[in-house]
Amino acid sequence: MTDEEAIDIELSEPLHARPASMLVRLASRQTAAIEIAFEGRSANAKKILEVLKLGAIRGSTVRLVARGEHAALALERLSDLIHHGFSTDALPEIATAAAPGMAIGRASLLLSTVADAAPESMPGYSISDDIPSSRRRVHAAFGRAQSELHRLIARLPPPEAQLFEPLSVILMELMNATLPNLEAGMSAVLALDVAAASAGTARSDLVRDALERVRAVLLGVDLVTAELLAGEGDRILVARVLTPSLLVGLPRSFRGIIAEGDTGPGYTSHAAILARGRGLPLVFAPAHVVSAIRRDETIVIESTETSCQFWSSPSAEFLQGARARHDAWLAQKRRDEELARAIRSDTAVRANVGSLDERIPPSADGIGLVRTELLFSGRLSPPGEMEQASVYAALAKGVAGNPCIVRLFDAGGDKPIPWLPGEGRGMDLLLAHPHVFEAQLRAIDRAREHGDVQVLVPMARSAEDIERVRAGLASDAPVGALIETREAADAIEAIARVSDFISVGTNDLASSVLGVDRAVLRWEGTEAFLRDERLLVVVRTIVERAHATGRKVTVCGELAGHPEMARELVALGVDALSVACERIASVKVALGARNR
Template identity: 30%
Template sequence: MIGIVVVSHSHALATAAVGLAAEMVAEDKRPAIAVAAGLDDKTFGTDAMAVSEAITAVDSPDGVLVLLDLGSAVLSAELALEFVDPDIAERVKLSSAPLVEGLVAAVVTASTGASLDAVIAEANRGLVAKQDHLGETSPVQQAELAAADQVIELALSNEHGLHARPAARLVALVNSFDAAVTLTDLDTGRGPVDAGSLSMVATLNAQQGHRLQVGASGPQAAEALAAINDLATQNFGDDAPAAETSQPASGSGLDVAIGPAVVVEAGVDLSGYTPGDDERGRLDAALSSASVELEHLRDTSTDHGGFFDAHLALLTDRTPLDAIHRAISAGSSAPDAWKQTYDELAARFEGLDDAYQRERAQDVRSVRDRVLRALTGSTSNDETPAGSILVVPELDAATAATLDAAQIGGIAVRAAGTTGHGVIVARSRGIPLITGIGDVAVPTGATVAFDARTGSFEVSPDEAAFRTTIADRLAQREQAVAEADQPAMTLDGRTVEVLVNVGSVQDAVDAHGADGSGLVRTEVLFGDRRTAPTVAEQVERFRAIAAALDGKPITIRTWDIGGDKPLPFLPQDREANPFLGERGIRVFRRRPQLLRDQLEAIRQIAVETPVHVMFPMVTTADEVAWALDELGPRPDGLEVGIMVEVPAAALRIETLAAGLDFVSIGTNDLTQYTTAADRTNSAVAPLADGLDPAVLQLIDHVVRNAGVRVAVCGDLASDPQSAVLLAALGVHELSAVGPQVPLVKALLRQTDLTQVPTAEVLSARDAAEVRQLVRR
């Protein structure tokens, strides 16, 4: 196998490029790579003697390829050949290939045992995919491709298509056979291209859902096609590992907090930045630093690593990077070019119709600021001092997932809204949190306090009063946890089942006192998968949840996708109004097989343990009939229900519930559809209030007319006071996030439901008046 030397003016740039290329192939198949870059770790320049030493270190009978960046790197490499043994020099070739793209192509090609000339040819074509994608040049003409003797067709299910890693795996596999293999994208008509060439495979730009035709000829054509088919069934090795555990909820679970403020502004201060002579080099170093940070966060996160994979993908997105490089070449500073480009990208995300895509604007801004901090030397918020209150403009899921829940005092979010991903993650981890504090001035380091129960946020508060409140609520929580296993029997003699919402096995393990699970979110449970789980895999995960809950009933919601909840292994067409499009059960009426597999898993586990199944986003009686028909014969004890999430379902509940065992109200969706307020849009999120009297009137209608057991599994059930109101309206079961289960049960045990002013609540003017009535 050949050796490779990277010659660059920047040690950080060369090291980062080698790190990127090394990720493309398995460690045991990588060629030897040496770096001769910088005069030292921090000083830019090249040294001919260092280059000669690097060449000697990786020398191979198969030859040595030297890749260079610019200017004196070429001169230093040429001079280095005069310093090495003449026999070695004869085996060395210098290449004008682009450093990063050429290195990636060279490492992948060399890993297959290809000759030095073949590796050089592939490295020299490293820019083809980028140039073709941007329309800057015609694709490189290939040599005449051999006619295929055998052909197979594959469906590309990778979430991001044949991007760098899966493409590299495919190329390595193809080059291990004595066969000529071609790829054609049947959906775009592009191809055929040489499947043994990384640049040609990337030129296809094959995306998720595209059909690929793979042709092969030669002595091992059949074996190559069989191996490629196997690789495709494994998503070209692009599956994320199945998450066996979730990060435990280790916060206090309180709704009140006090502490010194750590204020995160809407952006990073660039006023003190002084541009230099090598802005491109500074950006590369910042990108390398940010990449290391994100990889560390991903690898140390027990449940939310996927967030950081997404951030890494944003960090290396070639389209904005090319725009940034052009801006720097035109005279912009690295921070200005980076900020402007990523601000524009965030604005484009915010302008999309798809709610899930709009949420990605938070991720774009998070990546934007991480790199700006690296460029300016600003501090990161990955480690917030113990007891601090983090004040943020908005809360992205990555921040919520990585804060030390046991150390942070709380989070105050300026933006309104209670159903964003970051808010949901923070609450599930038991972190005290308040949203919608607005533009109140908060000096860094000032003592701040909030009480989410009353909606108050104060700067320089009465510390003694707040600390007394915290002590009281901690005592209440400790007592609630100690008594969590006791039933939630109210003072007027009603017993209300309090269950837990589950998105992972660990959620069930951490559920203190839950009477079972009122919601198993299967799209979250298997959301780390890039291929659909088998029936057996689903049974295994359901069995683990049931075991964690000591065999108590579990309510499994069938796949609930669409809107802001994509499912990687079931791509959906783009919709102008996804919240009003194919969501939940609607998706599977055209594509039922995935649902059928899940229902088979549910039937199997129902033989072993008490199981309820419910179908999401039901609107019509015809949908209920179809779902029951798909479920087919059911084991004894398997109860069936539907989610009530749209006003139409609530208003015709008597018809829909006929023949069912229960219904479960999803208050998050019912609220947004009733108030016509997108829960992910911060501009209208305050309208999406679950205590709006119109929402409560629909819940009351369902309770009085369903004729079956009524549950609530939306966020409203996780707030103890709201949960009491729901119980007073006649709801039989409440399913809350784990940290809130003991508190909900404790407050129910202290309440006489006959004294809750339900009539006044239902006729209240607005949600604010409802809260006053409930607190009273």
């Protein structure tokens, strides 16, 4: 990787307000430091005032200099923008995929919530000394919300209806937490909001769904549904807050969704699970990006591999190309699914699963990663032993004859769980909640009666982490270590000796090895980072040292889901890959082509 790159380029447009703004916007997304020089003066390409002061005119030549991480990639992106006449075609918005795919349509906006639309003068916000009356209003509001929920569930197919069942419990617990606040003189809506905030559940889209339902009743307003937003032709929903109820009400004319948020509520959300089940591309973007989208402007979403991006108001030429890519993508997807069923490979390709309702394709060689914290998201209390055991058993039965690798609850940092609070990640957090930790191990023991259920220790740090988990099991369940930090990679030999298998989480490992914050990985796109030779060297070392102890290695991070990189991982000696369900076919086809 080069530390400094430079290029001379002729400006297709003057660096006045709009072109300069676009250049700065794109430069600011790059990790490299970027300088633009003109007639002996230079400016930081990430600062709009400095760029404007250069006064560079159309047809003049400027020098772009990039220094640091991914300098060449930064110059390539900026050059492309200039060569295309500062067209929006060359400046896609970077997003995070929750349900990958491609979609083209006109924007239907839903950028306000019930709370936003309700002025403080509306009933429910006013402070009242009439506590009995407030109590009756709260009971009535929750009762109506429950009735509407039951009607919704009755209309949905069983897999989707099951996702809404926890909402009934959430509504009951929220009501019980709201009532005591009324005694303190809070208004009905304030009492509800305080109850939700004190429960620490703001990140759950099921809780947001419940809050929107009850607020609407208390304030006497209607819930806005996507049906009211539909216009002519294919549509893209653009929402500030995306709830499961909103998603299931989408008419058939909606082809994709852009929602405000980051990976916190993204892939983990119930809305994302519903979107994947319906084949609807769903991406999350920063608030300022979502709010800038205009009603009825054409949107193109492309999120098919490790990158995720969308364009607003592209040119007619770009749109024509996008439609061709969309048709080709659909055709390729159908071909891959047919081919994958017939492919036999020495390298297992397993599924990453975060819901009972994920469609695991028949070509999958089992489940390589059960994200257990996602299975029980959107609730106020931890799942019990029997509930967990039944879920793990159901997953194991679904891949009978193949392994079902259950990762212990992985929370903390930027992945908080309301019922697993505290500092740290992985075993640090689990050991701080022994009742949760022990109940999960007992549930795994029970589930082993129904299939090959194995255990994966998240954020493994040392041999002691693995031995502590093994000591807590009553069965002989295989125990593996998930290697996600440079420190764990350095200790791989000691960890591997006490483990039954090794898994590598390349997302966190990339952050640790490259010194790049997870947020940067999220918004810059993972592909460039995952291709970094330093990361591949660490993965190769893990494989070699684990194999030296007789242990097999699986890669279950983003790296494994990219067909080209999957082939490279197999060349490094990786024994198995675990990828998102929708990527299994393309990865198997890529490995099959390599073997031919």
